[in-house]
Amino acid sequence: MAAPKGGCFGKVLEIDLNKLTYKAREVPDEIYQKAIGGNGLAAYFMTNEYKAHKDPLAEDTFIYFGPGPLNGTYCIATRTSIANMSPYTGKISHAETGAHLGNEIKWAGWDGIYVKGRAKKPVWISIVDDKVEFKDATKLWGKDSVETHEAIIRELKDPYARTAVIGPAGENQVPIACVIVERFRAAARSGTGMLMGNKKLKGIAVRGTKAVPVVDNAKFMEMANYAKKLCVEKEAWQGIKRWGTAGLLELKHYVDGSLITKNFQTTWYPDIVKIGGEEANRRFWKRHVACNHCPVHCLKLGVIREGKYRGLIAEGPEYESGGLLGSNLGMTDLNAMLILIEACDAYGLDNISTGGILGFTTELVERGILKPADIDGLKPKWGDGDTYLELIRRLAHKEGKAGKLLSKGVTKMAKEIGKGADYYAAVVKGKELAAHDPRGDKARAYSYVFGSCGGDHHEGASTRGLAIFAMLNSLSVCSFATGLIWGGENAKITVGMLNPLCGWNMTEDDYWATGKRILTMERCFNVREGISRKDDRLPKRLMTEKLPAGPKKGAVFTEEDTKKFQDEFYSFVGWDANGVPTEATLKALGLEYLIDDIAAARKEYKL
Amino acid sequence: MEDKERNFPDVLKRESTRRGFLKGSVIAAGSAVALATIGGLAAKEVHAQAKPPEPKKDLMKFLFAERQNCTGCRACEYACSVFHTGVVRPSVARVHVMKYKDVIDVPVICWHCSDRPCIEACPTTPKAIVADPNHNGIILNEKICLGAKCLKCKEVCPADYVWVNPDNGQPLLCDMCAGEPACVKACADQSGNPQGPCLMANKLGFGVNMAFRDVKPEQAGADLLDLMFYPNTVGKRVTPVKTVKTKKARR
Numbered sequence: 001m002a003a004p005k006g007g008c009f010g011k012v013l014e015i016d017l018n019k020l021t022y023k024a025r026e027v028p029d030e031i032y033q034k035a036i037g038g039n040g041l042a043a044y045f046m047t048n049e050y051k052a053h054k055d056p057l058a059e060d061t062f063i064y065f066g067p068g069p070l071n072g073t074y075c076i077a078t079r080t081s082i083a084n085m086s087p088y089t090g091k092i093s094h095a096e097t098g099a100h101l102g103n104e105i106k107w108a109g110w111d112g113i114y115v116k117g118r119a120k121k122p123v124w125i126s127i128v129d130d131k132v133e134f135k136d137a138t139k140l141w142g143k144d145s146v147e148t149h150e151a152i153i154r155e156l157k158d159p160y161a162r163t164a165v166i167g168p169a170g171e172n173q174v175p176i177a178c179v180i181v182e183r184f185r186a187a188a189r190s191g192t193g194m195l196m197g198n199k200k201l202k203g204i205a206v207r208g209t210k211a212v213p214v215v216d217n218a219k220f221m222e223m224a225n226y227a228k229k230l231c232v233e234k235e236a237w238q239g240i241k242r243w244g245t246a247g248l249l250e251l252k253h254y255v256d257g258s259l260i261t262k263n264f265q266t267t268w269y270p271d272i273v274k275i276g277g278e279e280a281n282r283r284f285w286k287r288h289v290a291c292n293h294c295p296v297h298c299l300k301l302g303v304i305r306e307g308k309y310r311g312l313i314a315e316g317p318e319y320e321s322g323g324l325l326g327s328n329l330g331m332t333d334l335n336a337m338l339i340l341i342e343a344c345d346a347y348g349l350d351n352i353s354t355g356g357i358l359g360f361t362t363e364l365v366e367r368g369i370l371k372p373a374d375i376d377g378l379k380p381k382w383g384d385g386d387t388y389l390e391l392i393r394r395l396a397h398k399e400g401k402a403g404k405l406l407s408k409g410v411t412k413m414a415k416e417i418g419k420g421a422d423y424y425a426a427v428v429k430g431k432e433l434a435a436h437d438p439r440g441d442k443a444r445a446y447s448y449v450f451g452s453c454g455g456d457h458h459e460g461a462s463t464r465g466l467a468i469f470a471m472l473n474s475l476s477v478c479s480f481a482t483g484l485i486w487g488g489e490n491a492k493i494t495v496g497m498l499n500p501l502c503g504w505n506m507t508e509d510d511y512w513a514t515g516k517r518i519l520t521m522e523r524c525f526n527v528r529e530g531i532s533r534k535d536d537r538l539p540k541r542l543m544t545e546k547l548p549a550g551p552k553k554g555a556v557f558t559e560e561d562t563k564k565f566q567d568e569f570y571s572f573v574g575w576d577a578n579g580v581p582t583e584a585t586l587k588a589l590g591l592e593y594l595i596d597d598i599a600a601a602r603k604e605y606k607l
Numbered sequence: 608m609e610d611k612e613r614n615f616p617d618v619l620k621r622e623s624t625r626r627g628f629l630k631g632s633v634i635a636a637g638s639a640v641a642l643a644t645i646g647g648l649a650a651k652e653v654h655a656q657a658k659p660p661e662p663k664k665d666l667m668k669f670l671f672a673e674r675q676n677c678t679g680c681r682a683c684e685y686a687c688s689v690f691h692t693g694v695v696r697p698s699v700a701r702v703h704v705m706k707y708k709d710v711i712d713v714p715v716i717c718w719h720c721s722d723r724p725c726i727e728a729c730p731t732t733p734k735a736i737v738a739d740p741n742h743n744g745i746i747l748n749e750k751i752c753l754g755a756k757c758l759k760c761k762e763v764c765p766a767d768y769v770w771v772n773p774d775n776g777q778p779l780l781c782d783m784c785a786g787e788p789a790c791v792k793a794c795a796d797q798s799g800n801p802q803g804p805c806l807m808a809n810k811l812g813f814g815v816n817m818a819f820r821d822v823k824p825e826q827a828g829a830d831l832l833d834l835m836f837y838p839n840t841v842g843k844r845v846t847p848v849k850t851v852k853t854k855k856a857r858r
Contacts, residue, residue: 074685074695100681107698144848149709159705159825183709209698209773217693232796286835288802289712290680295797297678301710303836304845312845313710313836339847346848389847 001028006215007069007502008032012041013110013132015125017199018059018117020134027111033504033514034590037068037111039094040474040518042083043452045114046092047521047594052528052601056087056191057198065105065113065164065204068476069502072106072212074224076231077294077481080105080181081473082164085525086191086453087198088175088353088409089430092525093190093453094473098291098299099182102476104162107208119200124165126156127206137202141171144346145180152205165203166193167348169396173197174407176353177396180345184289184299184315188350189431189456216500223496227482232295234485241288244298245319245480246277249326252319257552258440260328260433262382263359264426264541267437268550269327275334280317283334289315296481304335314342320457323435324355329362330382340388347396353409354395356432358388360410360424369419375402426539429454429531439542440552442561449536449562450569452522463572467515474518516573517589520581523573524594527601533570533579537562578607666742666786667808672714674831676805679704679712683806686793690784699772701781702790702806707828710836714805716790717768717781718820719743725760725769725780736760736780744783752777767823 003010003026011024027041035044042064054061063084071078080102086093105113108129115125122137135155140148145167152163162182170177170193177193178186196202214220231237239247252259253272261269273279283305290297304312317326321341331337344351362380364370372379376394380387394403405413411430414422426433428448434457438445443461450466451459458479460469468490472483475494486493491511499506506514523531537543538557546556570577574585580602586595601607687700697703703715719738725745729736735752736745755776761769770779784790794806822830 072695074689107696144846146844146846159707160703182706209696211688211692211694211696214694221689228796287675287711288678290678292680293682293685293797294680295682297680309845309847311836312847343847346846393848 001030004029004032005503006213007073007498008037008111009106009109009213011110012112012114013127015113015115015132016117017115017119017123017201020119020123022132024110025114029502032069032111032502033506035518035521036471036474036514038066038081038474038476039083040470040514040521041112042066042081042094043092043518043521043525046083046085047525047597050085050525052597054085056085056090056195059118060116061085061195062114062116063192063195063199063201065101065115066476067102067106067112068474069498070475070477071102073214073501074221074293075477075482075497076224076228076292077296077478078103078292079476079478080164080187081476082179082187082190082192084190084192084195087194088191089454090529091429091452091454091531092522093192095178095187095190095192096458096473096476097179097181097185097187098294098478099162099185100292101162101164101181101206103292104206104208106212107210108206109208109210113204113206115199115201115204118198122200122202124152124201124203124205126152126161127204128161129208129210137200140202142168144168145348146183146346148203149180149183152203156205156207158207161205161207163203163205165348166196166201167346167396169348170194170197171202172396172398174349174396174398175409176350176357176407177348178350180348184301184345185291186345186351189352189453193348193350214501215503219500220497223493223500227486227493227497228293228295230489231481231485237296237481237485240298240480241296243277243281244288244300246280246300246317246322248319249276249317249322250278252323252436252441253327253550255551256441257547257550257555258437258444260323260435260437262330263328263356263363263424264433264437265363266548266550267440267552268548269330271330271332272327274332275317275322275326275337277317279334280338284338291478294478294481296478298480302338304338307335309335309339312339312342314338315345316341320435321351321355324352324359325388328355328359328435329388331385332383333385336383336385340385340392343389343392347392349392349396352434353432354392355435356426357395357406357410357413358391360413360426360432361391361406363424364417364421367424369421369424370417374417375405376400378402423541426541427455428538429535431455433457433539437542437547438538439547439555439557440550442557445538445557445561445565446569449538449565452519452526454535463569464512466519466569467512467573470518470522471511471515474514513589516585517591519573520575520585520589520591521594523575523579524581524586524591524598527580527605527607528597530601530605531579532605532607533566533577536566536579580607667783667788667791668743668786669719669809670716670781670783670788670791671807671809672716673803673805673807674713674827675835676802677704677712677714678802678805679706680797682793682797683714683790686789690789698770699774699779701770701779703770705824705828707825707832711828711831713824713828713831715766715768715824716806717745718766719745719781719783720765720820724763724765725778728759728763730757730759736778739782739785742783742786744785745780746782747777747780749775749777766820 014025083094124137148165178188284302288297289299414425436444447459460466491508684697684700688696794804
């Protein structure tokens with residue numbers, strides 16, 4: 001059990017909100033080699049510390065803010081992973097976000113921040129190097145994410161500090177609440193905002209002045225520079241630099257046929273030209289913003305220049321936010337869509353789940369399954385921005401009938417409403433799907449179906465892709481600026497950077513084994529909660545209804561596709577036909593501590 | 608406009624007389640940033656450039672930041688700290704990227720003023736900081752520098768640029784990387800598309816910036832916010848969140 005030589009400090013900041021104390025928790029090098037950091041390390045902690053059927057809102061659950069070994073080094077585009085057991089789905093969950101928070105945590109001398117307990121009064125935590133302070137957040141409680149962020153920066157008197165805060169949605173414990181990082185970036189999809197609200201933690205602010213130790217700097221810099229060069233020169237990425245992910249809105253509509261439209265009714269949405277990247281460029285964008293050391297600068301900031309909200313500075317649209325709150329809601333007015341996006345960010349709501357819920361509600365109202373009387377007399381119609389804005393506000397505050405119903409999420413709404421509503425619910429493992437329609441873009445089903453969070457678009461689009469993304473999310477680097485560009489060289493580059501950085505002897509085989517180990521750890525956690533092959537499938541609608549129009553007209557995700565995907569993936573990671581990791585796999589991956597748990601789960605769920 | 612008059616007094620006075628020089632220049636003469644680049648030494652340096660260049664002239668003598676182009680990627684901080692310490696450590700970098708209201712990124716650089724107030728203010732004899740005649744870089748003599756108890760250079764810096772090394776309390780001053788600034792190279796590598804680099808060296812062949820240097824980072828941020836996000840008045844936030852919280856909903 002040796003301390004890490006480089007890349008990591010070997011200590012995680014463990015904060016106990018019950019007593020408002022903190023301590024350094026030693027993490028030996030072996031565990032970093034096994035689980036890397038970020039999501040992987042969180043999965044390791046979670047599988048070790050939680051028993052099966054843990055209550056995600058219990059006092060001793062934790063949130064892990066995890067950078068990886070590459071954060072704070074010369075590697076490009078490093079991010080932050082935030083992982084916890086999701087109170088929304090009851091499964092393991094992780095969210096990745098851009099901006100500079102992860103690096104600042106590393107520079108403060110910590111490998112991650114592990115927050116547990118529940119404070120009696122609202123607090124926010126200031127972390128400056130080794131100094132941790134608990135500050136009163138009573139005055140910030142109730143403020144939106146932007147005001148909170150600004151208030152924290154004002155109090156610290158340090159424009160270089162980095163923050164992660166929740167908005168009113170998190171405080172009101174809406175299960176789709178997210179964490180807003182540095183005003184414009186969101187760590188969503190994992191219910192972390194709700195958990196932070198439950199712990200009465202309004203936010204954290206981090207500032208660091210240290211450096212990450214590197215074992216063999218010359219070799220590390222050589223590989224890091226090579227990785228950077230690939231990203232700078234990649235021809236296909238010039239478009240992303242120019243248009244951000246908003247450019248994909250038009251692309252997925254015209255070429256891929258996978259743009260989410262009106263709650264998965266179709267993928268053909270000609271009005272996309274009114275809300276897509278080109279229109280945003282004409283009417284909205286003002287500047288490009290990059291994360292740490294990233295040449296791609298995909299975030300676009302802009303200002304609304306006419307109408308009621310003239311002068312509103314917001315970000316977007318990105319592909320997911322523009323898809324879910326744009327084409328999914330039938331929006332035809334760019335400004336109205338941007339206002340919805342900004343409202344979600346300010347309230348601290350997950351754009352994707354919010355869009356999914358609103359789309360689902362609209363379709364049910366349209367089909368007469370849900371009566372307007374059930375949602376406070378509001379009548380959501382495709383493209384009706386004002387009603388959607390009102391619904392978002394009620395959702396964030398759980399206000400009235402509408403707020404209470406919508407804040408439950410699509411799965412529970414469908415159950416409560418009944419009358420065949422579940423056919424229109426586009427959910428996998430209890431979570432709304434993102435903006436890629438898997439009928440048009442079949443490979444995306446890998447991510448939706450096998451991703452440990454469920455319904456998540458950010459977990460790889462092939463069997464190997466899932467292992468790569470498990471690594472990327474644990475290294476906490478951007479899949480966009482690194483993983484997708486490195487392509488076939490992923491293992492080579494990652495190993496080439498990690499070995500000189502941490503002083504390890506990792507081989508490319510170890511890379512794949514580590515990826516599989518992280519996937520298996522997360523899977524084991526979910527198996528304990530009752531996940532198996534029966535849950536690894538797309539919703540019924542996407543498997544029966546053919547696409548009515550567009551470039552992929554007539555496409556449908558068939559039962560054969562599902563079976564093929566499942567068999568292929570299970571054999572790749574070494575799980576059995578039920579989608580449960582076998583004992584041999586667990587032994588081979590060094591996860592012996594999970595064997596008993598899995599045996600118990602097999603008995604419990606008859607797998 | 609009040610702000611701009613205060614920030615760029617020289618520029619506004621000299622605008623008419625320097626017009627001829629600007630003719631044919633690629634810089635849009637209308638923008639405040641471009642105006643700010645025209646300053647006292649312009650004419651003199653242009654004459655100097657006309658002569659056949661001597662080998663020493665290849666060294667970079669001035670930094671320049673096209674502030675509108677900054678994407679906030681901090682490649683300059685990375686390159687600077689790697690050049691000076693070998694590892695990435697922005698807290699000891701000699702260039703910084705400040706977020707202003709999280710909307711604007713302001714590159715905070717040393718403008719290499721021609722009157723060098725930091726050197727003038729240095730109380731030691733001989734001076735702990737000197738300017739290198741070849742490349743204009745400010746070189747710190749760590750043995751002489753009084754460190755945390757003095758920091759007169761930090762006090763007088765008109766651009767609020769000087770940071771303090773957290774290890775020894777001494778100021779962090781831009782030494783121009785001996786004439787080949789690493790930050791400029793990193794910026795050019797990184798941000799070619801679509802708006803071009805932010806940091807440049809020897810822009811237009813002169814280093815002026817006498818107007819630029821008096822602008823503190825916060826002022827620059829406020830100015831840029833005003834300039835780029837024009838319908839928004841500085842400090843005023845428009846948001847759907849506030850507007851939605853109407854009395855009607857409360858009732």
